[in-house]
Each structure stands twice: as structure tokens, then as C-alpha cells.
Amino acid sequence: MIDFLKKIYARENSSSRDKANERLRIVLAHDRTGTSTHLIEVLKEEIIEVIKKHVEIDGTPEVTIVHEGRQSALDINIPLKGR
Amino acid sequence: MNNSENNGSQVIVVTSGKGGVGKTTTVANVSCALARMGYKVAVMDLDIGLKKLDLILGLENRVIYDIVQVIEGECTLKQALVKDKRFNHLYMLPAAQTRNKDDITPEQVKALCDEMRKDFHFIFIDCPAGIEQGFRNAISAADKAIVVTNPEVSAVRDADRIIGMLESAQFKDIKLIINRIRMDMVKSGNMLSIEDLLEHLCIELLGVVPEDKNVVVSTNKGEPIILNEKSAAAIAFNNIARRIAGEKVEIPDFSENSSFWSRIKTLFSR
Structure with a gap:
């Protein structure tokens, strides 16, 4: 029962704060580097x-x-084929 | 920027990018708190055309001259400075209401601040919202910057932009005030937390001011909130003032674990 309630509560929780953080991460990365x-x-x-x-x-x-x-950097990861 | 701090006086610009986050309230209360501690404090309203500081401090009826008149030589600095009615060591230099931001230059603001340094320990500059001329005027004379933001996406985005511009202007001392946070909403996952904001903005935290309806009441009356000892915002602004004065004051945990409901909520959110 408690687990069930916890799940419902957690679902509500993961909502807008996480969404805000996710959106900010992307928008700030783009703002800072143009x-x-x-x-x-x-x-x-x-x-x-x-x-x-x-x-x-x-x-x-x-x-x-x-x-x-x-500080921001461009991270380029290109796997190369071995011989 | 970053002038050597002549005879120990500090010029601090309070800025935010976005309007309405609580810059003027912060300037008013932190300067009142420092004046109450015995420091000589001046506050300069650079929001020319949209002045607010006189109203927040309850000094609107005492304003005779303004900063543009001082710069244009119509009056002396001494004539324009308005003495606070509660704190003997606090003075305000009012903005002009019928002029605009382009009527003064960064060099003029800098010269004015240099003149004020000899008489004051702290000179706070209330920066207008935006990143245009008004912002450039406000940061020109400052040694340090305080960025005020709210735990809200658009305010954080603007704060980030402002921090970037301050860094480009060679500011080394940039600190953050998080205003109007609601820990109950942070707990329930519906507001950005202190940690979230620090992770995004990556600057040092100067203080956290909880949302407090007493601020509206004080503003209505033209009284600083720091006079209301029971207010959570008052405690926060006092702590910020003490940190600016160099004291080590911990940032308290604002979580409200005391109430029955919040304990139940905590139980479920584990």
C-alpha cells in the first residue's frame, strides 16, 4: 500500500522541476555558445x-x-575502424 | 571595471537581466541592514525613467533632485542625496523619472561613484532590467556584482546571460542571490532547488530568500522588510548583509520538516 502511494507521489514529483532542469540545460548550452x-x-x-x-x-x-x-567545449567522439 | 577598492569602500551592482525578480527589494533591504549594522551606505537608483527605489524605501516624498541633475551640474551630489528616515547612515541617490537611460554615460556614473567612495563604506547600484545602456551604466563603476534570480526558467536564463556579460566585462566577484524560493514546492518537485540553480549558473551563492508575503505588506507601507523581525525574508536579507560585511553566516536549511503534512510527504517521497 505504502509502495503504491509512494509510486503515485513519485510520479507527480518527477514532473515540472525535472522538466525545468532539462529545458534549462539545453537552452543555456545554446545561449552560452551561440x-x-x-x-x-x-x-x-x-x-x-x-x-x-x-x-x-x-x-x-x-x-x-x-x-x-x-566553460563550454565541443566534444567530438568518432570511433575509427581498426585494421 | 574592478576598480581598486579605494579606502576600503565597495561599489556593488545588483543586477538580474529579467525584471521583477526582486533587485530593488534586495538593494533596499540589504542596504538598510548594513546601515543598521553601522556602515555608511549609499544606494544609487540607475533605473532612469522607471524609478522604484524611492518608493520601496518610503522616501518618495523627500526626493528633490535626481542623478541626472547631479551629472548635468544643476545641483551638487550632497543636495541630491536623500537621507533615510530610519537609518542615519543610509543615503539614496534618486533616479530621474522624466529622462532616459541614454542621458548618462558609464564614465559619468564612474566619476560619481568615485566621488562617493570617500564618504561611504558601501555603494549599491540598483541596475535596471535588460542588457542595454542602463546595464552598461550600472556595471561601469562596480567592483563587485550581485545577480538576483528566482527559481524559475526565464529568470535563470536571463541570469546566465548577465553572468556571461559580467565575466566579459572582467568581473571577478559575481555572487548569486536566489529570491522567492518556496521550499514546499521544491520538495514536491514543482520548483527548481538551490542546488539546481547553482548547477546551472556555476557561481558562488550569497544568499537565499524564501517567498514571504510580508514583503508585499512592507512594500505597501514603504518600510524595509528587515524591520519585521518575524519575517523569514527579513532574516535572509540580514544574513546577506552580514555576509557582504565579511561575516561567516551559514545558509540555513529552509526545509519545513516540522509540520505534520510535510513529514507525511517526506515519508512518501523517500
Whole structure:
């Protein structure tokens, strides 16, 4: 019974605060760097094209913005095929 | 920016980006608290065209001259400074209501602050909302900045932008005040928490002011909230003033575990 009530309560809880944090994380990352979801996609495609010219890519490359404190960096993770 | 702190005096700009988060209330109460502690304090309203500080401090009937008249040489600084009616060490330099933000320059504000440094321990600048000329005027003379925000997405976003602009202007001392937090709503998962805000904004916390309806009552009367000893906001503003003066004051846990219902809620949220 208690577990059931806890579950209902938890479901209510995970609502708006989590949503706010999630939205802020994305919007602040874009505000700080002057980027957008679209720009990150464009960057990803172009970076992959450049890499592909020289080496073979294995798997799905990832391009994201990472933060340390108020500093931001572009994190590019491109798995390369071994010989 | 970051002027050397001449004879120990500090010029502190209180800013937020977004309007309505409680900048003026913060400036009024923190400066009153510091004046009550014995410091000589001046407050400068730079929200030219939309002045509020005189009203919040209950000094609107004593205003004769304003900051633009001082800058344009129509009166002296001494003539324009309004002495507070409760605290002997507190003075306010009113904004002009019929002028606008472009009527003064950052250099003029800086010169004015430098003139005031010799007479005051603390000079607080009440910055207008926005990131335009008024903001540039307000930050030009300041050694330190206080960013006021609310636990609400749009206020946090604007605070982040302001912090970025202060960093670009070479501010080294930027601290955060979280105003109008409701711990009951944080607990129930419907408001951003202190930790959430610090994680997003990544700056040092100066204080947390709980939502308190006494603030509205005090504002109606033109009295500082710090005079109401029972108010939670008053305690918070007093603590902030003490921290600004260099005292170590812990940030209290505002959780309301005392009531029956909140204990039940805590039980279920574990």
C-alpha cells in the first residue's frame, strides 16, 4: 500500500522541476555558445565528411557541447575502424 | 571595471537581466541592514525613467533632485542625496523619472561613484532590467556584482546571460542571490532547488530568500522588510548583509520538516 502511494507521489514529483532542469540545460548550452540544435547537426555532418576523407569511421560519431563550470567545449567522439 | 577598492569602500551592482525578480527589494533591504549594522551606505537608483527605489524605501516624498541633475551640474551630489528616515547612515541617490537611460554615460556614473567612495563604506547600484545602456551604466563603476534570480526558467536564463556579460566585462566577484524560493514546492518537485540553480549558473551563492508575503505588506507601507523581525525574508536579507560585511553566516536549511503534512510527504517521497 505504502509502495503504491509512494509510486503515485513519485510520479507527480518527477514532473515540472525535472522538466525545468532539462529545458534549462539545453537552452543555456545554446545561449552560452551561440549554437543551436540545427548548427550542431550541421557541424556533425561536416566534421564527419572531413574525417571520412582520410580514415574509415566505425560506428556512430557523436558531436555534443560539454560543460565544465561556465566553460563550454565541443566534444567530438568518432570511433575509427581498426585494421 | 574592478576598480581598486579605494579606502576600503565597495561599489556593488545588483543586477538580474529579467525584471521583477526582486533587485530593488534586495538593494533596499540589504542596504538598510548594513546601515543598521553601522556602515555608511549609499544606494544609487540607475533605473532612469522607471524609478522604484524611492518608493520601496518610503522616501518618495523627500526626493528633490535626481542623478541626472547631479551629472548635468544643476545641483551638487550632497543636495541630491536623500537621507533615510530610519537609518542615519543610509543615503539614496534618486533616479530621474522624466529622462532616459541614454542621458548618462558609464564614465559619468564612474566619476560619481568615485566621488562617493570617500564618504561611504558601501555603494549599491540598483541596475535596471535588460542588457542595454542602463546595464552598461550600472556595471561601469562596480567592483563587485550581485545577480538576483528566482527559481524559475526565464529568470535563470536571463541570469546566465548577465553572468556571461559580467565575466566579459572582467568581473571577478559575481555572487548569486536566489529570491522567492518556496521550499514546499521544491520538495514536491514543482520548483527548481538551490542546488539546481547553482548547477546551472556555476557561481558562488550569497544568499537565499524564501517567498514571504510580508514583503508585499512592507512594500505597501514603504518600510524595509528587515524591520519585521518575524519575517523569514527579513532574516535572509540580514544574513546577506552580514555576509557582504565579511561575516561567516551559514545558509540555513529552509526545509519545513516540522509540520505534520510535510513529514507525511517526506515519508512518501523517500
